Amino acid sequence: MKIDHSLPSEYSTEENQLKILGFWIFLGAEIALFATLFATYFTLVDRTGNGPTGSEIFELSPVLIETFVLLTSSFTIGLGIHAMRLGNKKAMMSFFIITLLLGAGFLAVEVYEFIHYVHVGAGIQVSAFTSILLTLLGTHGAHVTLGLFWGIMILIQVKKRGLTPETTNKSFIFSLYWHFLDVVWIFIFSFVYLKGMM
Amino acid sequence: MDYFSRFAPPHSDPMIVMSQFAIVGVMIAIVAGLTYFKKWGYLWNEWLTTVDHKKIGIMYVLSALLMLFRGGADALLMRAQTAIPENGLLDGQHYNEIFTTHGVVMILFMAMPFIIGLMNVVVPLQIGARDVAFPRLNALSFWLFFFGAMLFNISFVVGGSPDSGWTAYFPLAGNEFSQSVGTNYYAIAIQIAGIGTLMTGINFIVTILKMRAPGMTMMKMPMFTWSVFITNIIIVFAFPVLTVALALMTMDRLFGTNFFTMANGGMDMLWANLFWVWGHPEVYIVVLPAFGIYSEIISTFARRNLYGYKSMVFSMVAISALSFVVWAHHFYTMGHGVMVNSIFSITTMAIAVPTGVKMFNWLFTLYKGKIEFKTPMLWAMAFIPIFLIGGVTGVMLAMASADYQYHNTMFLVAHFHYVLIPGTVFAVLAGFTYWWPKIFGFSLSEKIGKWSFWFIAISFNLAFFPMFITGLNGQARRMYTYSESTGFGPLNLLSFVGAAGLAIGFALIVYNIYWSTRYAPRHVTEDPWNARSLEWATHSPVPEYNFAITPTVSSTEAFWDAKEHGKPLFQGSYEKIHMPNNSGAPFIMGVIFFVFGFSMVFSMWTLAIISAIGIFVFMALRSFEKDHGHYISVEEVMETEKKCEVLKNEN
Numbered sequence: 001m002k003i004d005h006s007l008p009s010e011y012s013t014e015e016n017q018l019k020i021l022g023f024w025i026f027l028g029a030e031i032a033l034f035a036t037l038f039a040t041y042f043t044l045v046d047r048t049g050n051g052p053t054g055s056e057i058f059e060l061s062p063v064l065i066e067t068f069v070l071l072t073s074s075f076t077i078g079l080g081i082h083a084m085r086l087g088n089k090k091a092m093m094s095f096f097i098i099t100l101l102l103g104a105g106f107l108a109v110e111v112y113e114f115i116h117y118v119h120v121g122a123g124i125q126v127s128a129f130t131s132i133l134l135t136l137l138g139t140h141g142a143h144v145t146l147g148l149f150w151g152i153m154i155l156i157q158v159k160k161r162g163l164t165p166e167t168t169n170k171s172f173i174f175s176l177y178w179h180f181l182d183v184v185w186i187f188i189f190s191f192v193y194l195k196g197m198m
Numbered sequence: 199m200d201y202f203s204r205f206a207p208p209h210s211d212p213m214i215v216m217s218q219f220a221i222v223g224v225m226i227a228i229v230a231g232l233t234y235f236k237k238w239g240y241l242w243n244e245w246l247t248t249v250d251h252k253k254i255g256i257m258y259v260l261s262a263l264l265m266l267f268r269g270g271a272d273a274l275l276m277r278a279q280t281a282i283p284e285n286g287l288l289d290g291q292h293y294n295e296i297f298t299t300h301g302v303v304m305i306l307f308m309a310m311p312f313i314i315g316l317m318n319v320v321v322p323l324q325i326g327a328r329d330v331a332f333p334r335l336n337a338l339s340f341w342l343f344f345f346g347a348m349l350f351n352i353s354f355v356v357g358g359s360p361d362s363g364w365t366a367y368f369p370l371a372g373n374e375f376s377q378s379v380g381t382n383y384y385a386i387a388i389q390i391a392g393i394g395t396l397m398t399g400i401n402f403i404v405t406i407l408k409m410r411a412p413g414m415t416m417m418k419m420p421m422f423t424w425s426v427f428i429t430n431i432i433i434v435f436a437f438p439v440l441t442v443a444l445a446l447m448t449m450d451r452l453f454g455t456n457f458f459t460m461a462n463g464g465m466d467m468l469w470a471n472l473f474w475v476w477g478h479p480e481v482y483i484v485v486l487p488a489f490g491i492y493s494e495i496i497s498t499f500a501r502r503n504l505y506g507y508k509s510m511v512f513s514m515v516a517i518s519a520l521s522f523v524v525w526a527h528h529f530y531t532m533g534h535g536v537m538v539n540s541i542f543s544i545t546t547m548a549i550a551v552p553t554g555v556k557m558f559n560w561l562f563t564l565y566k567g568k569i570e571f572k573t574p575m576l577w578a579m580a581f582i583p584i585f586l587i588g589g590v591t592g593v594m595l596a597m598a599s600a601d602y603q604y605h606n607t608m609f610l611v612a613h614f615h616y617v618l619i620p621g622t623v624f625a626v627l628a629g630f631t632y633w634w635p636k637i638f639g640f641s642l643s644e645k646i647g648k649w650s651f652w653f654i655a656i657s658f659n660l661a662f663f664p665m666f667i668t669g670l671n672g673q674a675r676r677m678y679t680y681s682e683s684t685g686f687g688p689l690n691l692l693s694f695v696g697a698a699g700l701a702i703g704f705a706l707i708v709y710n711i712y713w714s715t716r717y718a719p720r721h722v723t724e725d726p727w728n729a730r731s732l733e734w735a736t737h738s739p740v741p742e743y744n745f746a747i748t749p750t751v752s753s754t755e756a757f758w759d760a761k762e763h764g765k766p767l768f769q770g771s772y773e774k775i776h777m778p779n780n781s782g783a784p785f786i787m788g789v790i791f792f793v794f795g796f797s798m799v800f801s802m803w804t805l806a807i808i809s810a811i812g813i814f815v816f817m818a819l820r821s822f823e824k825d826h827g828h829y830i831s832v833e834e835v836m837e838t839e840k841k842c843e844v845l846k847n848e849n
Contacts, residue, residue: 018331022404025434029396033438036475040442040457040468047463049456124455128463131455135446149814153821170821 003165008085010172012165023173027180034184037136038191044128045196051127054196057120062113063193066106067185070144073102074182077175084171089163093155096171099178100151103144110141133192140188143181150174204800207358208378209291218355247780249333251318252740254340256637258315259630261344263708265308268351270704272300274697277661281694283682293678294361295354295380301364306388307347309484309618312626314343314398317426317487320633321402323733323740324420326411326749331404333778334825339394339401341788346391349795353383357800360384363676365473365528366447368458368466373451382799385448390791392440399433402426411732413751417511420731420754421497421504425490428514429483432521436479443472452801470532474525482521484618486514488625489556492578495628496560498729499575500567506559507754513552520549530598531605539598546596553589557582572727573647577628580655581620588616591666606676609669615662627654627707635726639739640718646710653703661696664689721845730758735767737842743775743830746839772839775830787816 003012011017045054080095117123117134124134154174158167207214232238245253275296279288288296318336322329330336353359360380362371371381406427410419419427447469449455456464497504504510526534526542560582569575591613595601604610635641665673673686680686724738735757736745747768753759760767790812797805 018404018408021408022331022400025400025403029400029434029438032435033442036439036442036472040446040472043468044457044463044465047465049462051462124449124453126456126462128456128459128465131449131457131464135449135455149818150821153818157822 009163009165009168010084011169013169016165016169019169020173020176023176027176030180034139034187037132037139038187041132041136041192044132047128049127049129051130052120052122053129054133054192055198057117057122058193058197059113059116060197062109062116063189066109066113067189069102069106069109070182070185073099073106074179076102077178081172081175084163084168087163089158092163092171093158096151096155096158100148100155103148103151103178107141107144107148110137110144113137136188136192140181140184143184147174147178147181150177204379205356207355209289209295209358211289211292213292214355221352221355242782243780246785247337247782249329249337249778249780249784250742251322251329251333251336252637254336255315255318255320257340258311258318258343261347262308262312262315262626265303265311265347265351266704269300269303269308270701272296272303274701276300277690277694277697279678280680280690282691283684283687284679288678290678291361294363294676295359297676298360298363298366298380298384299350299354302350302360302384302388303347305364305480305484305618306391307343307350309622309626310395311343311347312630313429313484313487313622314339314395316491316626316629316633317402317422317429319637320629320733321423321426322405322409323636323736323744324423324731325406325409325414326732326745326751327405327409328744328775329778330401331409332401334781334784335397336401337781337784338787339398341784342394342397342791343391345788345792346387346389346394346795349390349792349799350383350387353380353387357383365470365477367473368450368469369460371447371469372459374460379799382448382451385444385451386795386798389441389444389448390795392437392444395433396437396441399430399437402430403434406430411749411751414732414756417508418751418754418756421493421507421510422487422490422731424511425486425488425493425514428518429486432479432483432486432518435522436476436483439472440476440480443469443476446472448798452798467529467532470529471525474528475522477528478525479518479521481617482517485621486517488622489514491625491629491632492560492581494729494731495574495578495632496563498632498727499570499572499578500564501570501728502563502567503755504559505562505565506555509555510559513555516552517549520545520552524549527596527598527601530601543596543598547593550589550593557586573642573644573651574628574632574727576648576651576655577624577631580651581624581628584616584620584624584655584659588613588618588620592617604669606674607669608665608673608675611675612662612665612669615658615665619658619662624654632727633733636733636738636740638715639724640714640720640722641726642710642714643718646706646713650703650706650710653699653706657696657699657703659696661693661700664692664696724846725761730755732756735760737839737846741838741842743777743835746772746775746835772832772835774832775835776827777830778827779825781825783816783820787813790816 002014005012011020076095077099080092080099083091083095114134114137117130122130122133124131151174154167154170158171161167232241245257248254275288276293279285279293318330358378358380360366360371360376360383361378362376362381362384366381366384369375371384406419406423446455446457450457450459450464456462458464458466458469460466493504493510524542524546526538527546530539530542560578571579591609595604595610595613631642631647668686668689669675671684671686673680673684673690680690725734727734731754732749732751735749745768747770749756749767750769751767752765756765756767759765790809794806794809794813797803797809
């Protein structure tokens, strides 16, 4: 394996570069996936049947907490990658752990939010609107959940094997994924909650 | 016993019972055969665990051929049923199931994998690469496709086939009107295969962008590689839409959501839109690589450079962009306004322009060429006029107001078969014949190949041209029978004769494979067609590592320039070659996905959850695995090269 030391570790082998490009293209596909879900949401948002509308069920505080927590986690993973480039394994791991904890916090609030929806009669089977609302949020939440497990695996590998071209590559790709989830959340926050509460 | 009654097909008849016995019989025969000839190890080591793009390509093509016969059997049954008025061969339900599976199998499990198989074999060779960017992912793509296809195919003997058309429109495909598990099979089997296809898309984009031989700029890539590149971009952006559509369908059917239902705000037309936002680009996913194959073949057998290389590329880019903005033309009559219909009418007709550019480019390539009518060239020559009929009737259908007359008739059926059969089937058969000697080192018989060509080309017109007429006379598609007074009888009989002729033609192709494998002369030449592009610059059959020395390229027709103008292709000396390791994980993943899909179809939640966990466990294991591949030493490379040279010089 040829290692090019003039490049950051995560880009330093040919295989690493292929993987990063491949992941960017995968994120392109993910954008298409979420775009389809958003389009479906916009189509069905007013089709509430006998169920509640968005403004009747949305609560501001859990949504604000979720937004704050997830945006912060995007910042901390950025710090983690910065520490990784400086070769500071300990700082990098700490920032990754903080990121994952924030992610878990986000999920906890989202679970509370879902229970609240079911409680106020907005379960997934109630209307077209609740179906797509919970599917859109749930798809994002499932991505965060997967990210938690993925992040834990990477942390274990960094701890065991140190900052090698392989582990830095994985960590960097994971950070791309995590930022992407943040971007999706910004769209959810703006077009689902804010628009729904107006 | 009650538990197992759910697996019985709801409309069992003698034909299905016979199929059940036949499937069990064939499986026992395969297992017995493998055991008797002690081939289990060979199968596992050489094929099931392989990550070699050439072998994966071969498996794709083999599976596609199998599916061609599955879908073909459906087609023959349909034509036989409608051959005479008020025929009693099939009942309405059985007919519905057969036209549904015919559509799904032919598009998703025949055309796509055939194309993907050829691109697997050819693209890395055309760009001078050792393999694709992610060989292990490539194997996973194949096994997901394979097990998705198998899951779909068992539906007719276990639980019942889907019966709401390959488009599965709601509300027909909802729980209310499709009560059997058939439509669950549709939603889940296609989903599994679709995940594989999406990964193929990512894999090939990276491969083509990053792994080209030195000197091969984007505008020096062979045309087939260009077509594959654009196709894979379409795959990456179109398949997620299908993923979402199928997931919502699954949730509607299994979890009682209200996306496409008729009550509680659900919107049945949303399905039609989502389906065709994927479905129309899908047409170009199977047609653009075919255009690439024809470009290679026409320039090879006309002995001329491809005319208008740049316009070929730009027309494909234009087609790929337009393919995403025409989807509503599939349902002009389903209630959007005049404005929407007009816009989609115009975008649809606009596609004829870049397609026309390509047509003229092929014609100008032929102009003043020294044309040689080998079998692949015959397919290409038949393609141009027949596809033209398909294209022109397409423009007729594109006019929204006129479409009110044609829609849902046999005219439409004739149109899209006139597009897809010359546009895809002829192309994959041409490519199959053209690249066969590249893969196996000997050519298929020209004589049998030509027989099969004439059988298929003539029978195709016999089978589908009458449908234009019966369609204009008002014969609706998907009707399992009609009365004698309609007068549709004679032309439908003619269609049946054509379908039988097609069956003979396809059987001849299989016979050709058999005959040529047994009797065709070996090691005659490594360049049987006097070809032009890079894949012919290495040995046939291709060694594991593709090229002993990475080629250096300076034109679109690197191999031709090396042969005719003495430009050196291989500079430098042998070096050790890094290759990926085989792995059983993709195959096992495929099996787990199959179990997961099956348990979802029948709502067996415990098994579904266990297998879903199994999928994630495998992903985690993969993450921890240390796999750095292996090296082929310089001595081994030299030995292999020497062997190839000796074989070449024997003749």
